Amino acid sequence: TQLLEQSPQFLSIQEGENLTVYCNSSSVFSSLQWYRQEPGEGPVLLVTVVTGGEVKKLKRLTFQFGDARKDSSLHITAAQPGDTGLYLCAGATGNQFYFGTGTSLTVIP
């Protein structure tokens, strides 16, 4: 089993603040995905990063894949209440996808 650790586990911030979530592993992955999950629903894909050092932007969200393809970060600028949810990273190795421990984000209006 490939272990991915996310930090922080819980995050509660005021609307308009910035935040960064980290996803770390000792394993190398062929790609890494970030998902967001609402209560009672399945995770929904936000982004896939493939190349070491790659940076992708999705509106106020910035995703970075580490140079060694072992870690990743998600940065949210000017968080909004609609960003509230569980954020999950997932590393792909062959046909297997291993998920991080999750970061529960609450953005307070």
Place this chain on the structure above:
Amino acid sequence: SQTIHQWPATLVQPVGSPLSLECTVEGTSNPNLYWYRQAAGRGLQLLFYSVGIGQISSEVPQNLSASRPQDRQFILSSKKLLLSDSGFYLCAWSPGTPLHFGNGTRLTVT
């Protein structure tokens, strides 16, 4: 477009009873299929994955089994449920990458 169906949405079962959760995918052929389990507010644990009919790989030894009787059908089963089998079960499919999830089944074993 591809869609994934998972049912039931919620299930309450007594300890020792059998389990069968079904997942089907539409709009694609020969998908990779996955079963995950999730504890409340936490990450997903990979239980089983399949790259083709009758091909099942198990990640974690447990009280559960999986089968893929048809190309786009994936079934999670148990002969006798344990209290520890309670959780949120998610089916997913993938053309390679990334994963596309169903809406999950909330299983409570009493």
